[in-house]
Amino acid sequence: MTELRRTPLFDAHVAAGARLVPFAGWEMPVQYEGVGTEHLAVRSGCGVFDVSHMGEVETSGPGAADLLQRLLSNDVSKIDVGGAQYSVLCREDGGVLDDLFTYRLSDDRYLTVTNASNHQRDLEWFRKHAADFDCEVEDRLADWAMLAVQGPDARGIVEGLAAGELPRRFRTASIDVAGAECLVCGTGYTGEDGVEILCPPEHANALWKAVVDAGAMPAGLGARDTLRMEVCFHLYGNDLSEDRNPIEAGLGWCCKEETGFIGSDPIAQARAAGTAQKLAPFVLPERGIARQDNPVIDIDGEPVGVVTSGTHSPSLGYGIGMAYVRADLTEPGTALEIDVRGKHRAARIESRPLYDPANPK
Amino acid sequence: MAAEESYPEDLKYHPEHDWARIDGDVATFGITWYAQNSLGEVVFYEPPEIGATVSKDEVYAEVESVKAVSDVYAPLSGEVVEVNEGAGDSPEVLNEDPYGEGWLAKVKLSDPSEVDDLMDAATYRDSL
Numbered sequence: 001m002t003e004l005r006r007t008p009l010f011d012a013h014v015a016a017g018a019r020l021v022p023f024a025g026w027e028m029p030v031q032y033e034g035v036g037t038e039h040l041a042v043r044s045g046c047g048v049f050d051v052s053h054m055g056e057v058e059t060s061g062p063g064a065a066d067l068l069q070r071l072l073s074n075d076v077s078k079i080d081v082g083g084a085q086y087s088v089l090c091r092e093d094g095g096v097l098d099d100l101f102t103y104r105l106s107d108d109r110y111l112t113v114t115n116a117s118n119h120q121r122d123l124e125w126f127r128k129h130a131a132d133f134d135c136e137v138e139d140r141l142a143d144w145a146m147l148a149v150q151g152p153d154a155r156g157i158v159e160g161l162a163a164g165e166l167p168r169r170f171r172t173a174s175i176d177v178a179g180a181e182c183l184v185c186g187t188g189y190t191g192e193d194g195v196e197i198l199c200p201p202e203h204a205n206a207l208w209k210a211v212v213d214a215g216a217m218p219a220g221l222g223a224r225d226t227l228r229m230e231v232c233f234h235l236y237g238n239d240l241s242e243d244r245n246p247i248e249a250g251l252g253w254c255c256k257e258e259t260g261f262i263g264s265d266p267i268a269q270a271r272a273a274g275t276a277q278k279l280a281p282f283v284l285p286e287r288g289i290a291r292q293d294n295p296v297i298d299i300d301g302e303p304v305g306v307v308t309s310g311t312h313s314p315s316l317g318y319g320i321g322m323a324y325v326r327a328d329l330t331e332p333g334t335a336l337e338i339d340v341r342g343k344h345r346a347a348r349i350e351s352r353p354l355y356d357p358a359n360p361k
Numbered sequence: 362m363a364a365e366e367s368y369p370e371d372l373k374y375h376p377e378h379d380w381a382r383i384d385g386d387v388a389t390f391g392i393t394w395y396a397q398n399s400l401g402e403v404v405f406y407e408p409p410e411i412g413a414t415v416s417k418d419e420v421y422a423e424v425e426s427v428k429a430v431s432d433v434y435a436p437l438s439g440e441v442v443e444v445n446e447g448a449g450d451s452p453e454v455l456n457e458d459p460y461g462e463g464w465l466a467k468v469k470l471s472d473p474s475e476v477d478d479l480m481d482a483a484t485y486r487d488s489l
Contacts, residue, residue, distance in 0.1 A: 019401075034363075034402045035427040222401075222428050289405050289425050312404040312427050319405075341423075341430070 007052035008145050008204040016218050024116035026053040028221055035222035039314040042190055042227055043357065046151035047219035048211045051196070052204065055119030056144050057126055060109040061135035068110055071129060072102060073246060073263070075256040079104045084170045084187055087254050088246050089122060090263030094270065095242035096249065098122050099234055101187055103172040111140065111183070111198075115236045129262070144183075145204035147197045149211055150219075150227075152357075154194035157214045158184070161207075166195060178210035179203070189224060191231030191357045226311050229320060230355035232281050238292055239279055239308045239322055248275035248324065250352075277305060280330040281350050284319035284338065288345035295339040296323045296347070304329055307338060315355045325349070363456050366394050372460065373476055374485035375436035377418075380460065386473055388437050391464045392424065392455065395489055401426040403455040408444035408466060415441060415468055417475050422465060424455060433465065437475045443467035 004027040013020060018029035029050065031038065041047050059068055068076040074087035083104050089097040098118040103111045114122045119141060126137045149158050159166055162184070163176035172185040180203035185196045199207050212218060225235070234240050239249060245263075246255050247270040257264040257271070284290060290310035298304045310321030329336060334349040372380040378396035382389040397403060405425040415421040415435040422433040444466050448454050455463040470476075480488065 030428070031401060036402045036404070039427075226427055287405075287407065289430075291430065312425065314404075314427065 005053070007050055008201045009050045009052065009208055012205055012208055013050065013218075018218070018220060021221075023221060024053060026116060028053060029218070031220040031222045032218045035220070035226060036314040038217060038219035038223035039226050041217040042151045042192060042219055042223060043315055043360075044152070046149065046153040046157050046194075046216040047223065048208065048216040049148040049150070049219050049221075049224055050146075050208070051148050051224075052145040052201070053116040054146055055114035055116060055122070056140035056198070057112045057114060057119075057123055058109065058138045058140045059112065059126065059130075059135055060138070062108055063134035064108050064110055067126070067130055067133040067135050067137075068102065068112070069259050070133075070261060071126065072100075073255040073261050073267070075259050076102070077259075079110075081106055082167065082171055082173060084172055084185060088240070088251055089125065090246065090261070090267065091242060092262055094245040094263040094266035096236070096240045096244060096246055097125060097242065099236055099240055099251070101185075103183070103185060105172070105183075108135075113146075117237055142201070144198040145201045147199070147204070147207060147211065148188055148190075148194065149197065149216055150188045150190040150192045150194035151216075152193060153215065154192065157211060157216055158195055158197070160214055161210050169193070178207045180206070182207070189233055190227040191233070191353060191355070192227075226314055229309050229311055229322070230313055230315055231353040231357070232322060234279075235309060244324070245270050245275070247271050248278050250279045275327060277324040278327045278330045279308070279322055280325050281322050281352055281354050282320070282336070282338070282347045283316075283350050283354065284345050284347050286346045288338070288340045288343065289319040290321045290323075290338045290340055290345065290347070294341075296325050297337045297339060297344065298329060299335060299337065304336070313355065315360070319345070320354050363398070364394060364459060366398070367460070368393065368482040368486050369460055370482045372482065373436065373479035374482065375418075375434060375479055376488065377434035379434050379436045381436040381476070381479060383473075383476055386470050387442065388439070388468050388470055389464050390436060390466050390468060391459055392433060393485070394459050396431070397456050397459050397463070400424065400429065400431050403452040406448050406452045406455065406465070408446065408449050409441050411441055411444060413441045415439060415466075417478075424452070435468070436479055437468065437470055438472055439468040439470040441466050442469050
């Protein structure tokens, strides 16, 4: 076991009473006050997450756009300077290696944010394929800390600290925030409005303190997970893996096979033929909390799928999750059961999102 | 609000962080402050069936926080005679009042001498 890495905010987390756990090789705060409390703070006000464990890969040079078009599933030519785009990174067979946001910083400079658990593999994949393109691939993980400020009050809080106008949703801009130049991105993983701020690591503590002093509640990876599940955002390692293609994961919308990206042929085939299973959101309307790997069974008791993410929804007050389920059973309203440690719990397929921040139930 | 850390003197403690309040041949079971604090906000508790037999050191229920499931061990053996439906409906009482409103089950003891195996508050506190 190698030593766990720590973000520049480690001491601030300890001082704030965080419970720290190993996550993807990092020692990260899973909660401070409590998962439910932090979750609801993000839904009703503002929370701040340290996501400095996430990696960054910078691709630059005349061939940068062509390399990214080859690697990423979305149409990279559609990202203008200051734009952001979600995509998946796939193997030749269409299996998903990672899901990522790419920001276009200037004409021929792009920054791609990776999942911590996949960063090294992504970097090697980028470098292996970069040889055929006139561009440079740089590991920028150590050069950026990252804070996600999320919730209905998030923009107001960051605006009060920023020297310029914040970028709109799915845009990015370089702005002075709390005294240092940061890359501010109108993105997030909670379904709420807000920004993700990439900052120099030596600025992370000043920025964190400024955001917290302005009213953001420190929130941990526990709340990050429950928030993303309510809005059905995928988590790599749970809902996405090398064994699943983006079509069955419901990510066909970010795959533009006509660009010829690696994996586009099998993905086009899967899109045309349909897949045996599909990722579907579900609720447990009566009792119980489903967890990853719980079997999904139909009303006759036959196995028809597996849960990949499951939790108790702090906003809704009952069990929710996502599962790969036989495709003909994924219509919203379909009644199924989930085997939760031997107890069969009534489940129902729902439409995305399970919780809509714009229209709270 | 979460309760302040405490381990009442009148209870007996099991190493799996369960407590028992003995009243003649009936004992009330629950989880300790330490257990609820480790678990975090409790969001689900399903009481055992009335009439079910529970055995000392064996799992008789589960409690869940948002992130994790935790087994609840019986500190003593016997038959379940009453369960806390209120804790099933409002599981947060396990955090707010783990020795009061957050009790889990009452059990008619089949072997009251098992109580001798449990720890007093000071011993349990030292074990943490």
